[in-house]
Amino acid sequence: MKKTFKLTATALACLLTWTTATAQTNGSNSSYSRFGMGLLSDQSQGRNRSMGGVSQGLRSGQNVNKLNPASYSAVDSLTLIFDVGMSLQRTKMTLDESRRSANNTNFEYVNTMFRVARNLGMSLGFQPYTAIGYSFSQEQTVGTDPYSGQNISNSFALDGSGGLHEAYAGLGWKPFKYISVGANAGILWGSIDHTVVQTFTENGSANSSSYSSLRTYYSSSLRTWRGDVGLQAIIPLNKADQLTLGATVGIGHKVGGESTFLRTVLAGDTIKSTAKKAFELPMSYSFGAAWNHKGQLVVAADATLEQWKDCTTPQFDNTTGTYGPATGDYRNRLKMNAGVEFTPAVLDHNYLKRICYRAGAYYASSYQKISLASGGTFDGPKQFGLTAGLGLPIANGITRSTVLNIYSPSYINIGVEWARRKPSSDRLIAENLLRLNIGITFNELWFQKWKFK
DSSP states (O other): OHHHHHHHHHHHHHHHHHHHHHHOOOOOOOGGGGSTTOEEOOOOOHHHHHTTTOOTTOOOTTSOOTTOGGGGGGOOTTOEEEEEEEEEEEEEEEETTEEEEEEEEEEEEEEEEEEEETTEEEEEEEEEEEEEEEEEEEEEEEEEOTTTOOEEEEEEEEEEEEEEEEEEEEEEEEEETTEEEEEEEEEEEEEEEEEEEEEEEETTBSTTOOSOOEEEEEEEEEEEEEEEEEEEEEEEOSSSEEEEEEEEEEOOEEOOEEEEEEEEETTSOEEEEEEESOOEEOEEEEEEEEEEETTTEEEEEEEEEEEOTTOOEEEEETTTTEEEEESOSBOOEEEEEEEEEEOSOTTOSSHHHHSEEEEEEEEEOOSBEEEOTTSOEEEOOEEEEEEEEEEEEOSOHHHHHHHTSOOOOOEEEEEEEEEEEEOSSTTSOEEEEEEEEEEEEEEEOTTOOOOOO
16 A cells, blocks of 8 residues: 555656646746757756766766666666756856846756666656747947938847757666666657847838848747667776776757748748758767765766767758758867765764765867857857755665665755856857756665565
8 A cells, every 4th residue: 555655646746747847948048049959958967967967987876867878777676766856047148348147947857767677777757958048139230321311220139939858768787797788768859939030220210211121930849759878887996996987879860840931021021931850969979987985985077079060950041042951050069077976974873974075067168150140150158167066865864774784865966056158259148157956866765575574
């Protein structure tokens, strides 16, 4: 009866989380979300995020590590992990003397992990893949009308919303004592909407202008699959130290769905064109290592290359009047991460010694090329970030370790992240981000069989 109640309660909790997550579109308030598929969301969980986003060598039966599915095989036969997270973000944007701040509250992830069979673990989850959300305008002086002598100005109002979401299932299998392999497969879906309104004014008045204004609307509804495969090699160095090497390959391919281009001249003419499978996902390659000392100290580092350069996006050809897939809007993306976690004494009755203390840093180039309405194309901004956080145990891990010889507490994961998006030109916006990541990792011994004598 108790087991049935737990299963029902968790099913309802998963359904509620799923409904809330799918109903919410994560925002960004960043002008950089206008380009490509938008801003890429962090695919890591609470523990990883506080460690600079490292993932490839991390291997634990108490935390979900979705970025390397080979890690799922570390889960033991008694445990079910349920992990959920959100973030609070404040962004400060700067361009010349202009300043603007924006706040966002975002759903980040929900994952579960459990054992299926001996040396075989499974994970299920849902999280955002990209985020789009912006609204801004810019104005420039075009010149003087040769007939009326009036000053002509050209203004652009740009708005965008949408983003992509991913639901996945993954398996991690340990066929040999020191080797684990795994794979994730999921569906990716969502919408991308951009609107650009170009208005001409004469001496500040649009009504008196003899020039036609334009409204351009870009809309895409996407649905496709996404998959990656992972490997971990566990190398015991001595009784106290262990080195784990990890690698993951993400599979690139065409994205299904339809993209529509609609341009309306307010004087009357309309151009409409549609493209299918105009977006593409890149091949990606990640490598990393993690050193574990006595289960107390973990030091890890990763590097990831995403080959976006040759991926297509929908583009309108003014010469032929057609809208279709083309390359040139992307560049390859490189990301490097490093992080550390220290737990003074996991079995000590002093609570402060059982807390996980985490810190990290990362660097990432942008996969986007930025084309300004006023002219010019630039590389997207580089991003630098520093992270720190705590894993606060909230369940009776000490009791379990005494009775069952297993230390498996639940955690509240709290992390702080500072990041700066540094543009490649002083004509682009610089952004400083301060993000609070909050997550809860429920660790339940669901499959323990009690025997009474």
